[in-house]
Amino acid sequence: MRQTTSNKPYLARRRTMVGSLAGLAVLAMAAAGCGSSSSPSTKSSSSTTAAHAGGVFTILANSSFGVADPAQNYTLEEWQLLIDTHDGLVGFAKVGGLPGTKIVPDLATSIPLPTNGGKTYVFHVRRGIKFSNGQVLKPSDFVTTFERQFTVPGGNPGFYSGIVGASKCSTKGCDLSKGVVPNDTNYTLTINLTAPDPELMDQLALPFAFAVPANTSLHNTGNKVPPGTGPYMWKSYNPNTEAVLVRNPYFHVWNKLAQPAGYPNEIIEKYGLPVSDEVTEVENGEADEVWDGDQIPSDDLTTLNSPKYASQVHVNTLTADWYMALNTQRPPFNNLEARQAINYAANRSAYVKIAGGPSLAVPACQILPPNFPSYKAYCPFTTGPQTVWSGPNLAKAKALVKASGTLGDKVVVNGTNDQVGTELAEQMVSDLDSIGYKASTQLLSASVQYPFIQNSSNWSKWNVAWSAWYQDYPAPSDFLNVLLGCSHIVKNSDASPNIAAFCNTKIQAQINTAESEEATNPSAASALWTTIDHEDTLQAPWVDLYNPKQIDFTASNVHGYEWSPQWYILIDQLYLSK
Amino acid sequence: MAAVVEQVSTTELRPAVAGRNPWALAWRRLRRNRIALAALILLVLILVLCLGAPLYAHNIAHDGNVLSPNLNGTTVVHGKVVPVMQEGGGLLKLGETPIGPTWDFSHYFLGADNIGRDVAALLLYGGRASLQIGICSAVLCCIVATIVALIAGFFGGIVDAILSRLMDVIWAFPVYLLAISLATELLTHSNGLQVGFLHVSATSLWTPTVIIAFIYVPYVYRPVRGQVLSVGTKEFVEAAIAQGASNFRLIFSEILPNVVSTVIVLLPLMIATTILTESALSYLSVGVQPPNVSWGTIISDGQDLLYTRPWVSLAPGIMIVLTVLALNVLGDGVRDALDPRAKLRVR
Numbered sequence: 032m033r034q035t036t037s038n039k040p041y042l043a044r045r046r047t048m049v050g051s052l053a054g055l056a057v058l059a060m061a062a063a064g065c066g067s068s069s070s071p072s073t074k075s076s077s078s079t080t081a082a083h084a085g086g087v088f089t090i091l092a093n094s095s096f097g098v099a100d101p102a103q104n105y106t107l108e109e110w111q112l113l114i115d116t117h118d119g120l121v122g123f124a125k126v127g128g129l130p131g132t133k134i135v136p137d138l139a140t141s142i143p144l145p146t147n148g149g150k151t152y153v154f155h156v157r158r159g160i161k162f163s164n165g166q167v168l169k170p171s172d173f174v175t176t177f178e179r180q181f182t183v184p185g186g187n188p189g190f191y192s193g194i195v196g197a198s199k200c201s202t203k204g205c206d207l208s209k210g211v212v213p214n215d216t217n218y219t220l221t222i223n224l225t226a227p228d229p230e231l232m233d234q235l236a237l238p239f240a241f242a243v244p245a246n247t248s249l250h251n252t253g254n255k256v257p258p259g260t261g262p263y264m265w266k267s268y269n270p271n272t273e274a275v276l277v278r279n280p281y282f283h284v285w286n287k288l289a290q291p292a293g294y295p296n297e298i299i300e301k302y303g304l305p306v307s308d309e310v311t312e313v314e315n316g317e318a319d320e321v322w323d324g325d326q327i328p329s330d331d332l333t334t335l336n337s338p339k340y341a342s343q344v345h346v347n348t349l350t351a352d353w354y355m356a357l358n359t360q361r362p363p364f365n366n367l368e369a370r371q372a373i374n375y376a377a378n379r380s381a382y383v384k385i386a387g388g389p390s391l392a393v394p395a396c397q398i399l400p401p402n403f404p405s406y407k408a409y410c411p412f413t414t415g416p417q418t419v420w421s422g423p424n425l426a427k428a429k430a431l432v433k434a435s436g437t438l439g440d441k442v443v444v445n446g447t448n449d450q451v452g453t454e455l456a457e458q459m460v461s462d463l464d465s466i467g468y469k470a471s472t473q474l475l476s477a478s479v480q481y482p483f484i485q486n487s488s489n490w491s492k493w494n495v496a497w498s499a500w501y502q503d504y505p506a507p508s509d510f511l512n513v514l515l516g517c518s519h520i521v522k523n524s525d526a527s528p529n530i531a532a533f534c535n536t537k538i539q540a541q542i543n544t545a546e547s548e549e550a551t552n553p554s555a556a557s558a559l560w561t562t563i564d565h566e567d568t569l570q571a572p573w574v575d576l577y578n579p580k581q582i583d584f585t586a587s588n589v590h591g592y593e594w595s596p597q598w599y600i601l602i603d604q605l606y607l608s609k
Numbered sequence: 610m611a612a613v614v615e616q617v618s619t620t621e622l623r624p625a626v627a628g629r630n631p632w633a634l635a636w637r638r639l640r641r642n643r644i645a646l647a648a649l650i651l652l653v654l655i656l657v658l659c660l661g662a663p664l665y666a667h668n669i670a671h672d673g674n675v676l677s678p679n680l681n682g683t684t685v686v687h688g689k690v691v692p693v694m695q696e697g698g699g700l701l702k703l704g705e706t707p708i709g710p711t712w713d714f715s716h717y718f719l720g721a722d723n724i725g726r727d728v729a730a731l732l733l734y735g736g737r738a739s740l741q742i743g744i745c746s747a748v749l750c751c752i753v754a755t756i757v758a759l760i761a762g763f764f765g766g767i768v769d770a771i772l773s774r775l776m777d778v779i780w781a782f783p784v785y786l787l788a789i790s791l792a793t794e795l796l797t798h799s800n801g802l803q804v805g806f807l808h809v810s811a812t813s814l815w816t817p818t819v820i821i822a823f824i825y826v827p828y829v830y831r832p833v834r835g836q837v838l839s840v841g842t843k844e845f846v847e848a849a850i851a852q853g854a855s856n857f858r859l860i861f862s863e864i865l866p867n868v869v870s871t872v873i874v875l876l877p878l879m880i881a882t883t884i885l886t887e888s889a890l891s892y893l894s895v896g897v898q899p900p901n902v903s904w905g906t907i908i909s910d911g912q913d914l915l916y917t918r919p920w921v922s923l924a925p926g927i928m929i930v931l932t933v934l935a936l937n938v939l940g941d942g943v944r945d946a947l948d949p950r951a952k953l954r955v956r
Contacts, residue, residue, distance in 0.1 A: 336702065381678060385723075450912075461677045473797070
């Protein structure tokens with residue numbers, strides 16, 4: 032998903048893709064995650080839960096996440112709350128660290144193996160689970176859940192467009208009776224796909240696929256979140272003031288790994304304060320967390336460096352890219368040498384400083400971020416060894432510009448007009464000027480900029496555009512295919528994630544092969560993804576700037592901090608000292 | 610009878626008073642207004658400082674362009690080479706803090722901004738942009754508004770109705786909303802503004818100049834049109850009409866000289882307003898575009914550094930306050946000088 036320069040998750044989209052190592056994780060974790068609700072570990076931990084349970088956990092966020100309907104909302108900010116109120120058939124393990132990227136059964140009793148050549152999955156749905164309104168969960172509830180992905184305007188049907196019948200769905204109506212087949216007697220749910228999709232489990236673990244009651248409206252429910260099955264339920268949500276989550280009286284633990292009981296009795300997310308005021312309130316113990324998507328201003332970072340806050344500040348590396356997409360559809364960057372030239376010239380250490388210094392960002396050259404499946408360090412655009420960026424190579428860059436015949440070309444650098452966005456654009460202008468281009472900025476508000484640079488009708492208006500991408504789930508295709516695949520250039524659409532409009536048929540063929548090999552030969556697929564990453568990098572459709580890190584700032588009375596690479600801070604697993 | 614004779618002879622004996630034109634009288638009145646004169650001197654001083662920006666900037670050891678980021682740069686403080694951007698302290702070393710004021714006129718007098726640029730240099734170059742936009746947009750606005758007001762007021766009838774309603778439409782929009790909309794539209798055109806042979810690139814200082822001039826036209830148009838309507842009924846205009854003067858001559862020779870004092874009184878006040886508007890738009894990132902700077906953009910750049918590096922925002926803020934204050938005081942002085950009913954009299 033895309034986020035803004037202020038680190039605010041921003042409405043973004045991606046479409047269905049296939050091929051993921053996470054699929055393997057599914058199998059690996061299947062056995063571990065199939066535990067029942069009455070396992071001994073659950074019993075022993077329940078006493079711990081009881082000891083820590085209680086209190087009101089208050090999060091301060093600069094702004095809300097917009098419309099709350101889970102079929103429409105595509106922001107980390109709401110997803111961090113939805114994982115506490117809703118469940119899917121499967122879910123990412125709700126634990127910190129790398130295990131948090133593993134998929135475990137949630138409302139399903141186990142993770143099924145596909146049949147019918149990889150096109151059919153039969154899930155056994157757990158019995159005895161109730162929604163927060165007291166309604167019993169049935170397999171047929173999932174039909175509504177999936178149909179809503181297509182009928183709610185602005186949702187993300189792309190994730191589930193491979194389901195049989197989905198191609199005929201629209202906001203006017205949807206019939207998935209052949210694609211999502213429930214059996215409320217046997218408590219099974221059969222999902223039929225038009226083609227094998229090794230990433231289906233990843234997609235089912237996203238909040239879009241979280242179960243809502245069958246009688247939920249097929250239209251946008253606005254800010255009224257439908258009932259879920261998680262440990263909390265939505266008491267209220269007003270995007271101008273706050274979201275309030277209270278305990279779901281019908282919740283019981285059925286798989287601690289997928290959905291453990293939460294500690295706070297109530298979770299409140301308040302909106303509207305400037306981030307510096309949020310920091311002050313948390314420093315003073317008047318609130319418990321500065322929402323992790325809010326970028327903490329430089330002034331406050333200085334304060335947080337104090338040893339006093341050492342135990343309250345948590346820094347984590349994100350599997351994300353901040354990059355400048357190069358418009359490959361028009362001069363000068365329809366020329367490979369010109370693209371490589373600016374990659375050589377980009378002073379990545381300067382960009383890292385804009386991001387807050389080495390403690391908050393790592394220079395990057397390649398598409399896949401570190402700690403990501405198939406990642407192998409590669410940086411051809413530097414002076415030293417080609418694994419780590421060590422400095423710009425201006426001589427090489429200037430020679431390439433000269434060879435490309437683009438010297439002196441005008442270049443428009445598009446970015447967001449917030450503080451960080453402006454600074455990134457200014458540095459890019461400086462880098463471009465240093466190798467002989469005549470660069471200027473084009474700064475737009477974040478809400479305008481992202482659709483603007485995606486839409487092909489604006490290709491003639493910019494040459495370089497800032498963007499950022501945060502993993503939807505840990506699969507190389509989430510970067511390599513979604514952001515640079517030929518099929519992800521959607522002309523005249525505001526939702527065309529291949530912003531560089533880069534299409535290399537040879538690499539695309541390799542992407543297709545890697546995706547198909549995911550199920551049959553995962554190690555070969557993994558190696559191929561690595562090759563694709565390096566080939567894409569060498570084609571230089573982007574200037575990759577850095578991989579960001581994230582700061583969580585919690586109050587001194589907050590304990591149990593855990594950070595999942597998928598969901599980031601696990602809010603309901605935090606507890607307050609009494 | 611004797612008394613009358615005595616009066617006449619006394620008059621004849623007085624030395625003849627040299628005739629002065631109204632502008633000379635106004636200038637004399639203005640000179641006698643010490644507060645207005647101080648404001649004028651302050652304005653000139655600010656202008657000279659800003660024009661002298663290169664004299665300060667040439668000292669800065671940078672790549673030659675003081676407006677370019679200098680994130681990896683160094684400078685010398687007390688004989689010691691220090692990085693312009695300094696890594697955060699403590700265990701976590703979060704953030705990068707720009708160097709603070711050195712109070713040394715040769716470099717980083719007021720410290721650096723978020724991307725390592727010399728704040729004092731930015732302040733001077735930013736002042737150039739702010740003053741240029743402020744003055745040019747106010748002048749442009751006054752010229753356009755005066756021409757439209759002359760046409761509307763002189764011809765009256767349907768011409769007046771159409772032009773006045775057009776001005777009402779522009780006036781009906783909230784100033785900043787209109788300016789932001791226009792700026793966003795122009796900024797998304799890589800070719801900027803193209804009107805006939807006139808071309809203004811999107812990042813040019815002329816883009817905010819034109820926008821600001823446009824949004825304030827009705828504010829000048831209204832009083833000037835009123836003055837035109839008033840002057841149009843005067844006897845000397847009727848006399849000119851009786852003599853067969855053309856419309857062109859009536860407008861530009863009879864009416865314009867008699868309404869221009871209104872425009873002149875409005876001009877410094879408009880400059881103050883346009884400088885404030887430019888600062889606000891630039892603060893909102895829709896005014897002056899990087900790599901150019903203005904006082905508004907510098908305030909915006911410094912807002913995240915208010916505690917650690919307050920001078921980044923304070924310095925341009927102070928400059929805006931001083932300039933606008935000086936312009937308003939000068940505007941009042943000019944009004945007093947041009948107003949025949951002013952208390953201050955030429956003796």
